[in-house]
Amino acid sequence: MRKRLTVAGAALLTLLAAVFAFVQPAHAAAGFSVANGRLYDANGTEFVMRGVNHAHTWYPQQTSSFANVKALGANTVRVVLATGDRWAKNSAADVSNVISLCKANRLICVLEVHDTTGYGEQSGAITLDRAVDYWLSIAGALNGQEKYVIVNIGNEPYGNQGYATWATDSANAIKRLRAGGIAHTIMVDAPNWGQDWSFTMRDNAATVFNADPARNTVFSIHMYGVFDTAAEITDYLGRFRSAGLPIVVGEFGFNHSDGNPDEDTILSYSQANRIGWLGWSWSGNGGGVEYLDMATSFDPTRLTSWGQRIFNGTNGIRATAREASVYSGSTPTPTTPTPTTPPPTTPPAGGCTASYTIVNQWQGGFQGEVKVTAGSAAITGWTTRWTFTGGQTVSQSWNAALSGSGGAYTARNVDYNGRLGAGASTSFGFIASWNGTNPVPAVTCTAS
CATH class of the missing domain: 3.20.20.80 (Glycosidases)
Structure with missing residues (x-):
């Protein structure tokens, strides 16, 4: 069995910053x-x-x-x-x-x-x-x-x-x-x-x-x-x-x-x-x-x-x-993609809205995210739907039960993220492939 020491037992082994003084090289x-x-x-x-x-x-x-x-x-x-x-x-x-x-x-x-x-x-x-x-x-x-x-x-x-x-x-x-x-x-x-x-x-x-x-x-x-x-x-x-x-x-x-x-x-x-x-x-x-x-x-x-x-x-x-x-040959500049369907200022009562974001993209593949937001009343579950028009295909998803047929996809909440308070949000993500173009689809949300 590997021996262990507690933090308290090692307190006297404190490092002094002066001991570690050294000259750093240029990049x-x-x-x-x-x-x-x-x-x-x-x-x-x-x-x-x-x-x-x-x-x-x-x-x-x-x-x-x-x-x-x-x-x-x-x-x-x-x-x-x-x-x-x-x-x-x-x-x-x-x-x-x-x-x-x-x-x-x-x-x-x-x-x-x-x-x-x-x-x-x-x-x-x-x-x-x-x-x-x-x-x-x-x-x-x-x-x-x-x-x-x-x-x-x-x-x-x-x-x-x-x-x-x-x-x-x-x-x-x-x-x-x-x-x-x-x-x-x-x-x-x-x-x-x-x-x-x-x-x-x-x-x-x-x-x-x-x-x-x-x-x-x-x-x-x-x-x-x-x-x-x-x-x-x-x-x-x-x-x-x-x-x-x-x-x-x-x-x-x-x-x-x-x-x-x-x-x-x-x-x-x-x-x-x-x-x-x-x-x-x-x-x-x-x-x-x-x-x-x-x-x-x-x-x-x-x-x-x-x-x-x-x-x-x-x-x-x-x-x-x-x-x-x-x-990339230069310092990357972080960008925040603009959702195609941003939630309204006041979501509808008893309903939900969804927004779609491309988080990261590379040749032939991308990571997508969908954010679900409850309306002015709490919901107990949600279902989102969208249709890809560029031949995109989802290979993996998380935080949702996702199914697809052709370009049409449906994602439903899982046990731990279906209940949302009024105005509260959750999100799920996926990995997908694309070829040629990767247009952002419109996403609908239905609450239950």
Whole structure:
């Protein structure tokens, strides 16, 4: 069982901001960079990761996963790779293809070596130094991709034994990568199976950051059973923010064999403080943690409850992800689409109105949202209807029972959002395809 420390028991391990004083570099035009504890893309635009982990090395045939997670709104995918020491090696050609899939789908690639997992405790795990050997051996696939790729040296590089050398080993690994010509932003994982219950990463992060000649390192904490209270989550992440050091939640779940993580606090605190996160994982889990699959059998139309929470829930991917500006060549300007049928100032008594918005659109696909508003009297249920005229087809929906025939669609409330007080609103969403044009249909609403 993994050891845990309470926040109260660790109170004396307070970080002093002075310990973390360092000089930040100017934004690197070649790729991602770090300044004042924030991550910036090659345009100098702040980038906050909102994405998922994908087990590519075990499921190399699942290349459609990149497009699928993008269609669900993600801006980043953390890709599992292997050195050949523990699992079959991902070649330079394979890594180049992974990067091309990320770029084709306008995703940022975080590439990680998984063979280091639990070193010192897990049989067959390799050292960070050995992981560096792998990265240098495939440098040809990485060089020139600094705008799109972040190099995560090794996943959960120590278990609960032998982790005292984490800081020295991490610093040496970073220096070797830089000496070998790797100019990317580097990500380092915490020890203790990624959860840092010993605070080894937290208390040595400044030393490791300053060991990077480029000052371009990001720290990654994995949040499972160790982080089962709001206090533990906010204390850990907050110390990095106060110290001006970049931190992301590189993995987390809504449940785990070692405890029940507080995923709501992870999501809300990260959103409030512009901290990146990458949920574990898209699909293909085994060994008793199959419940961490977000999609059943890699099918984006069969999201699990965990997948619905990550993509469609409060502070989830759809609500918070912003695409990296390097894919548009400039800083994106947020826009708010104008609904075709805005609700009147005073909705009709006993009835309801509905408005349709295109939230996000990409080549061949889009995310739509319909907002339902009750009239001047409460309602107990609602039904909306519309007809597509551009050949659009809905593939997935949430927060409504939706059916369609041809271009005609009907969406009815589900159990938890049918009752609306006078003037109150709710909304539901969907993913759909389009070809050629994507006109906005008129939507009607009938109350019950």
